[in-house]
Amino acid sequence: MLDQTLLMQTLQDIANTGERLSNPSEENAFIVIAEAFKNVGAEVNIERVPLFVSTVDNVRMTADGQRIKALGNAMTLPLDGNNPRQGTVSVQGRLRILSASDWQSYEKKGNSDEIVLLNGLANLNDLRKAQALGLKAVLFDTGDRIHRMIVSDVWGSPTPGCESRYVTMPNASIKHSDALTLKDGMRITLELAINSRWTTSPVLMAHVRHNEQNSEAFTAIVTGHIDSWGDGALDNASGIAAMVASAKEILTLKNRKHDVCYVIWSGHSHGRYAGSTAWHDKHFNWLNEKVFLNLNCDCLGAVGSTILGKTPVMASTAALARKAHEGISFTEAFTRFNRSCDQSFMSMGIPSVFSNISEVPPSGSVSMKVAGLSGVYGPYWHTTDDTMQGIDPQALMRDTEIFTNGLIQSVIEGPDALDLMAEWNEFSTTIREKLNVVKEKQSTDSISEAFVNEPIWQELLDKLSEMNIVIQKRAVEANSQVKVQTLKHIVAMAYSASALGLQDRAGQKARSLLVEAFEKWTKAKEESFEYFSAWTAMVRGANQLFAQLKSIERL
Structure with missing residues (x-):
């Protein structure tokens, strides 16, 4: 039986470290998590890998001289030539408020100095279009709360030749109530404090070894990210807490025939999966020879997460996911994995299962309609409000039990659990x-x-x-x-x-x-x-x- 007290206390301890973006709070969180794994009996090792990360540490926005609260998105103007950008980028322009249909057909005329306001989460396609049109900047109305995103498709830290993939379009996100105060033609000033840098970041590995004589033992990796927007209770202290609770459960199994390696890294949200990619590169040979499965753990137990069954699977892992859900009623179909959720192991073909387990139903509220979240992780995801208020303890227990069931099946059956x-x-x-x-x-x-x-x-x-x-x-x-x-x-x-x-x-x-x-x-x-x-x-x-x-x- 899962230890709910351990689950909730670990979650609270990680959330208490604060926003974790390659900063002292994140270093402290690694210490907290290492202690939690040691306390349940896992072997813990911490190493460091190089990451390129880029955040907007401060935004100053005014509309006709009036301050508007805005937050920046990761990988906004990350480079200055071929060097990491450090410092302030300032732009001024006239506001143009555009609906989705207007933006779709929009073509800039003349040499205007327009800054456009769009509905929805910050995204690369809109920024590339704005860049091609020669606009000054883009503002995103993300609903009742400001949701921060990463605006890059460069997977992992950059390698020579990919520099042109990064956007050079200044952008920021605001909430809907502030967007309603804005009018076409207002004079907008936007100042972004860019903090791009190479850093060496911890990666934590916690091992649970098999306890049967098995010379052909394989390893299942259980993966999740530590970095967060705000306290990151949902995204992703919840996933890490579930990992710790599952480790305690796995250690009680007397018939485990295969190993588990829990791996926690940074650079997910502010480095576009730089942590998982760097760890993949460092351990390529071992991953190729010994690892048979990746179970990713992200965003579990959200308040209102009543949709079950849409967890991502591969064809080879769908049967394993069904076994993990035994006794759980769901009507949604499993979804096929895409390239997200730190799936940096597809290039070598490691089968994967899970990431999120449950979802929040779509909402008719402004925050959901405007932000385009459609439910999924709920209204606190990627916001400064991602605190314990967004966690349902019973839902977190349910999701952790499903995840742990799949992991138990994996360490007992090994590759035979895959189709x-x-x-x-x-x-x-x-x-x-x-x-x-x-x-x-x-x-x-x-x-x-x-x-x-x-x-x-x-x-x-x-x-x-x-x-x-x-x-x-x-x-x-x-x-x-x-x-x-x-x-x-x-x-x-x-x-x-x-x-x-x-x-x-x-x-x-x-x-x-x-x-x-x-x-x-x-x-x-x-x-x-x-x-x-x-x-x-x-x-x-x-x-x-x-x-x-x-x-x-x-x-």
């Missing part, structure tokens, strides 16, 4: 469907026919059929090591991320090239440059995918 065939079937079906569409839509144009008749299309379909037999046999007969490596190959292909802006090897995977090229081809005008360019990319993607399938066969 190799389910992952393969989802991946191969997706590829077949796309290739069949390609062949069905072939043009009578001779050049297009030449592309469609490339041998690689049929070779790839034949290889998928061959591999289906190989993987079916392997799922039944192969040892755990071969099963795990086979599954990792499939996950790496199935969850390849776009190369654009993401600084990891997942961006180079074949399925991404194939699928993105397919999507571009379907939108391109026939016989246009984009049409044939996409054809070329699809053939290249198919060839690379074919080569990767052959590499699975050689295992």
Whole structure:
């Protein structure tokens, strides 16, 4: 039975450290968490990794001379040339208030000095559009509370060549009641105190070893971030408290056959997953050889979190998630993982399950409608009000029990808790469907026919059929090591991320090239440059995918 007193006390102790953004409060929080893990009997180790983080430490905003409270978003103007930006950025302009439909069709005319006010959370697409239009700045009305976001798609700390991906558009967020006081044409002054820097940040690892003789023991990593906006009770002291409580429970298991490594890092919100990426890079070989599963733990037990079942899973981990929910009623379908929640391990194909467990229903209030939160984590997420008021103790116990159930199943069954065939079937079906569409839509144009008749299309379909037999046999007969490596190959292909802006090897995977090229081809005008360019990319993607399938066969 989970220790609710331990769960709530750990949560309170972490929240009490305050806002954690690569600062003394965060260093103190690591000490608090290390002590909590030691007290339940886990082996604790802390190391340091390099991170690039960027925050806006202060915003001064006036409208016709009147002060308006505003907060800045992470990764706003993070670079000054090729150096981290330190100092104040100031802009002035005339306010233009735009609805969503007006903004969609908006085109700046002349040499105006406009600062636009938009509804919703700060986001990269709006900032890139404003940057292309040459606007002065963007303000975001985020509802009843100011929600801070990260406005970058550079995954992890930057590497040479990605500098142009960062936005150079000044921006800040305000709340709806203040937005209502603003009028078109007001003179806006915006001063942003930018604090970008490289730092060395702690990463905490707490180990719970298997207690049976098992020379083939694998490791499940349980991951979560420590950094926070405000006290971060929900995001993510709740997840870390659940990790500590689950560790105490796992240590009581007498039949655990596999290891657990709890990993906690910074740089999630103000470094775009810089902590998980740096730790991934540092421990690449061990992760590749020994880790069979990643259970991410984030934003548990929110007040009003009555929606259950939408937790993210992969095809290979869906059955594990269902077992974890035994005895829990839910009607929502599991969601498929996307590239968020510190999923820095997809490039090497580590299967993943969980992140959030429950969600808050959509609300009709201004804060939800304007901020676009649609429920999910509730009204306190990413705000200075993310305190204990946003936590429901019973909901947190429920979510922690579900999470712990899945972890228990993992350390007992190891790789057998994962469904190799389910992952393969989802991946191969997706590829077949796309290739069949390609062949069905072939043009009578001779050049297009030449592309469609490339041998690689049929070779790839034949290889998928061959591999289906190989993987079916392997799922039944192969040892755990071969099963795990086979599954990792499939996950790496199935969850390849776009190369654009993401600084990891997942961006180079074949399925991404194939699928993105397919999507571009379907939108391109026939016989246009984009049409044939996409054809070329699809053939290249198919060839690379074919080569990767052959590499699975050689295992």
